[in-house]
Amino acid sequence: MASAAAAAQCFSSYSSSPATWALRQRGGARVLQLSSRRSFCVSAATGGFDNQNREYVIVGGGNAAGYAARTFVEHGMADGRLCIVSKEICDSSSASMQPVPPYERPALTKGYLFPPDKKPARLPGFHTCVGSGGQRQTAEWYKENGIEVLYEDPVVAFDGKTQTLKTSSGKILKYGSLIISTGCEASRLPEKIGGKLPGVHYIRDVADADSLVSSLGSAKKILVIGGGYIGMEVAAAACGWNLDTTIVFPEDHIMPRLFTPSLAKKYEDLYQQNGVKFIKGALIDKLEAGSDGRVSSAVLKDGSVVEADTVTVVVGIGAKPVVGPFEAVGVHPKVGGIEVDSLFRTSVPGIFAIGDVAAFPLKMYDRIARVEHVDHARKSAHHCVETLLTSQTKAYDYLPYFYSRVFEYEGSSRKVWWQFYGDNVGETVEVGNFDPKIATFWIDSDSRLKGVFLESGTSEEFSLLPQLAKSQPIVDKSKLQAAGSVEDALEIARSSLQSAASV
Numbered sequence: 001m002a003s004a005a006a007a008a009q010c011f012s013s014y015s016s017s018p019a020t021w022a023l024r025q026r027g028g029a030r031v032l033q034l035s036s037r038r039s040f041c042v043s044a045a046t047g048g049f050d051n052q053n054r055e056y057v058i059v060g061g062g063n064a065a066g067y068a069a070r071t072f073v074e075h076g077m078a079d080g081r082l083c084i085v086s087k088e089i090c091d092s093s094s095a096s097m098q099p100v101p102p103y104e105r106p107a108l109t110k111g112y113l114f115p116p117d118k119k120p121a122r123l124p125g126f127h128t129c130v131g132s133g134g135q136r137q138t139a140e141w142y143k144e145n146g147i148e149v150l151y152e153d154p155v156v157a158f159d160g161k162t163q164t165l166k167t168s169s170g171k172i173l174k175y176g177s178l179i180i181s182t183g184c185e186a187s188r189l190p191e192k193i194g195g196k197l198p199g200v201h202y203i204r205d206v207a208d209a210d211s212l213v214s215s216l217g218s219a220k221k222i223l224v225i226g227g228g229y230i231g232m233e234v235a236a237a238a239c240g241w242n243l244d245t246t247i248v249f250p251e252d253h254i255m256p257r258l259f260t261p262s263l264a265k266k267y268e269d270l271y272q273q274n275g276v277k278f279i280k281g282a283l284i285d286k287l288e289a290g291s292d293g294r295v296s297s298a299v300l301k302d303g304s305v306v307e308a309d310t311v312t313v314v315v316g317i318g319a320k321p322v323v324g325p326f327e328a329v330g331v332h333p334k335v336g337g338i339e340v341d342s343l344f345r346t347s348v349p350g351i352f353a354i355g356d357v358a359a360f361p362l363k364m365y366d367r368i369a370r371v372e373h374v375d376h377a378r379k380s381a382h383h384c385v386e387t388l389l390t391s392q393t394k395a396y397d398y399l400p401y402f403y404s405r406v407f408e409y410e411g412s413s414r415k416v417w418w419q420f421y422g423d424n425v426g427e428t429v430e431v432g433n434f435d436p437k438i439a440t441f442w443i444d445s446d447s448r449l450k451g452v453f454l455e456s457g458t459s460e461e462f463s464l465l466p467q468l469a470k471s472q473p474i475v476d477k478s479k480l481q482a483a484g485s486v487e488d489a490l491e492i493a494r495s496s497l498q499s500a501a502s503v
């Protein structure tokens with residue numbers, strides 16, 4: 001049970017900027033507050049905490065939380081010890097409105113958006129950890145393993161000195177070790193330019209996806225804002241609904257953070273063959289509502305208007321890490337996110353951060369990075385919990401990996417599945433004609449292979465990519481340029497790998 005002094009703590013409300021803790025005495029009760037923010041007090045009469053399991057607490061209910069929970073179970077350290085605090089709301093697609101434990105989020109912009117007659121993905125089919133071949137961790141799995149899960153109750157305040165948290169419902173939670181797994185939230189258009197109009201959608205959780213699916217069922221046109229991951233995957237899914245689809249973005253080509261202009265052109269052509277229209281180099285000035293109050297058009301900065309009678313707008317303009325209310329733990333000034341070391345430890349003893357929100361040392365490239373990807377969420381969760389529960393001191397050595405799978409609904413004439421490993425720096429060599437394969441190799445000034453991209457590879461070919469990106473062998477660029485096929489180019493790269501191993 002908590003002491004009267006601990007139970008009388010006052011917590012600051014959420015602050016979106018880095019904060020400074022201040023501790024002072026007031027009438028015999030200690031008051032902890034964030035500078036320039038209002039505080040609220042918890043009566044000493046409560047005398048206790050609202051979580052049963054207090055040894056380990058995970059804040060966040062996304063991918064990383066699910067994989068962390070699995071690792072706790074594998075070590076026999078979950079039952080009666082682990083509590084997960086999640087903001088996830090109930091699954092509205094379920095007649096019984098079941099709570100939603102962690103799930104594999106990539107499905108939300110892929111199979112979840114397929115129309116009803118094309119076998120869409122639905123929960124509980126993609127709870128963690130099925131994405132890596134593991135067990136489906138439903139709500140029953142958490143109960144059976146003695147894991148306490150608090151749903152629909154995000155943490156809004158945190159006291160590092162007394163190791164307590166406050167949730168939006170007013171619960172006071174105690175922790176021994178804390179894992180911050182709050183992920184990211186969608187970047188949103190400002191409300192003053194129509195960012196909150198009915199019919200405007202953002203996708204970060206299953207409730208968002210349910211809302212979008214409902215709109216897609218009645219829409220005639222869909223406008224996708226953003227030419228990155230979210231935009232391209234949503235547009236591909238919209239083709240399955242036979243909707244008039246337009247993508248607008250400010251860059252010169254799609255996927256600008258990864259794709260070369262040549263590679264992007266191949267995918268743009270494929271999308272256009274499926275009826276998708278592109279408006280490039282364009283910025284949104286505002287979204288306008290029709291007579292019914294729903295979004296009906298988008299006005300671009302150049303004054304042109306994208307109109308429709310029944311329209312759905314999907315905004316995919318990136319995401320930002322959810323660091324609140326943990327700013328005082330330490331936010332990295334450049335990449336954002338909670339700063340951690342190679343074992344996912346923050347600057348505060350006993351507090352860790354994993355997944356999208358963690359700013360960690362990317363060892364092989366000697367820089368601090370945040371990686372918003374399910375692969376990192378899974379691996380960082382496992383590494384962190386191994387560190388917490390064992391004597392592991394091995395530094396996290398992550399190899400960046402990205403992939404996308406689109407047009408996979410029933411009846412699609414062409415399914416797309418690409419993978420990328422490594423770093424997209426240096427000169428590029430592109431091999432293949434996208435029928436269906438194409439590969440791109442990134443080579444630095446020392447002739448080392450830094451990154452590799454492959455579309456429609458075999459399982460054996462895909463398995464070669466991380467070996468190449470990890471080893472960074474010296475390759476003969478002229479041989480790659482002369483390769484007659486993707487298969488030949490991969491064999492050249494494989495030979496370079498073998499040559500490096502024999503030295």
